[in-house]
Amino acid sequence: MTRRRGAPAELAVNPIACQAHGMCIELLPELITADPWGYPLIAPGPVPAELLPLARRAVGACPTMALLLSSRGPDLVTAPDAG
């Protein structure tokens, strides 16, 4: 969890680590819903301030530590698949 105090935080999921345990969906239904196979669909955009404690709890609850909360936002592959 990389966070700067006061900076907007975004939720992202590491799709390889995620095994669809569903803890995040149970704990943060305001922002995370389940797709037809049980994997999390995260609402885009920063986490509202009042939901941050719940978001941190969801991050801690994930059994495989797949849920991530970071200030920079989801930093997936910057360049498209290259090489």
Added chain:
Amino acid sequence: MGPQALVVNSATPLWYTTRATGLVAMVLLTVSMACGLLSSAGYQRPGLPRFVTVGLHRNSALLAVAFTAAHVITTVTDGFVHIPVQDAFIPFIGSYRPLWLSLGAIASDLMLALAISSLLRSRMSYRAWRALHWTSYACWPVALAHGLGTGTDTDVHWVLALTVACIAVVAALTAWRVSAAWRWRRPPAESQ
């Protein structure tokens, strides 16, 4: 069990506390094992979401650590039988019932490792944490064997019944978990 009862027939409050905290730790450890087995199999029911099972697992484990600490402290400070503090953590060096006490030392060492590694989970690789967590399957039976071997109340009926119940719960859930592992590959509710 006859001969031991002669040796440890002391009525000090510390001794009562040792026995009581040991029993409670056993129950809490069993609850933690049961919840751990359920949650690792992805068990859920409408009234029992997974975060509850996982939360119970973690909290009962931490409470078990606390009660085990109390159990160890009261045992060491009770002067009736001399058990130095290192015997509580290092197996096979003590003189008082070395085998059964060592099992307790091993179990408490494992509990400490499990608790500390889980509290520091974000700082280690997931694979390392998971490998360490597998030792919980050794920790629980070792703790129970310690209780049966050196516990002084195993001749009390309700204590024996409680112990048997704990064993039955964990045995049944372990069997269920092993069979569920083959069936559960996706979350239960919404599979197509």
Added chain:
Amino acid sequence: MSAADAPPAARLLAPLARPDLAGHLSAYGPPPFGPAGSADHEALIAAVEESGLTGRGGGGFPAGRKMRAVAAAGRRAGPLRSPAGTVLIANGGESEPASAKDALLLSRAPHLVLDGIVLAARAVGATRAYLCVHGDPAPLRAAVTSRERAGLNRVPIQVAAVPAGYVASQETALISFLNGAGAVPSFVPPRPAERGLHRRPTLVLNVETLANIALIARRGPAWFRGVGTAAEPGSVLVTVGGAVAAPGVYEVALGTPIGAVLEQAGGPAEPPQAVLAGGYFGGWLPLPGAGSLPLSARSLRAAGAALGPGVLVVLPAASCPLAETARVASYLAGQSAGQCGPCTQGLPALAQALGQVAFGQPGPEVLRWTRDLLALVRGRGACHLPDGAAGLVASTLQAFAADLRHHAEHGPCGRAARPPVLPLPRPPGSGS
């Protein structure tokens, strides 16, 4: 030089190109090394930046910027953190079934690629380099050995044979494979430029990109910009396939109209209906309308397709586009690394739905489910396989809306029985 009337830009595939070292040296001269640690390294990075060379493996990322990022990360990582410098990986894996240009380049002008590897490696402080190829690595190993004897390899180059598989030559998959694990993508961050092979900053470049760097080092960025457009300079190797008279790999200037590129390949062999641009992460362009569209990443993206690794496959009017795409979707679903749930579950479901569209009589709920699946898989994997597959299917549904309506009303058209045009690799074990 205007891109619209440029003749075939023979640069990488010039008649000069020689597969043997002696021929290569007599045609191009030795690679322009400076003394180690000299300002030549910074000069090369600046030259590549100025030339505007972008990655030729499909990503299209500016090569100079990548080199600069890895060089900077290598300086930051410093000697205290780890024993060795940075790493360079030359990607010749070419797992796109419709692409053959990397294989051709490596057989026709391997020493251009190897020059590029050594020059780029030194420029970013790499202390070792890997050349990843699909297929027999022996000829390339022989080429590397002949260079070592001539003292041309300032950096040790190891030729590695990578397994087949659509995602196997993705950047992080190559790194994972070379690290000793499977050739499957890993989660980013950390980016390879920050932490890749053996935890060192890693530069991954396509072999065509590296061959271009070898020529830029000799002839300068202004020469490179001599063909192509101002925004997308240079030449590109294009694999033209499908229903054309002379399928093969052709080198063209960026910005050349697609029709002219197809003419180089002999033109359509039978009346065409569309061309797939960009390979299986690309999209469909109707013919003959798209003939005037310039071959460039920007214009192709704007038209709903892609440049990708330079792939054009012509689909004849006698083929069923829905059936062809359904086969490709099924292939892509089978190529999932199986690591991410939405891809592992969603791509087979998408292939199955598309199969119903192509070979059955799809009702409105099938079409709705297909569109839902497109939204469900996009962006939810660790690599871009689900995005690419979804993009291809979306492009199919849009470009061939008329065929879609026909299938919905009358069931499959007879054209689905035609032999497939879009190439797919033979299954393993059936001889390769």
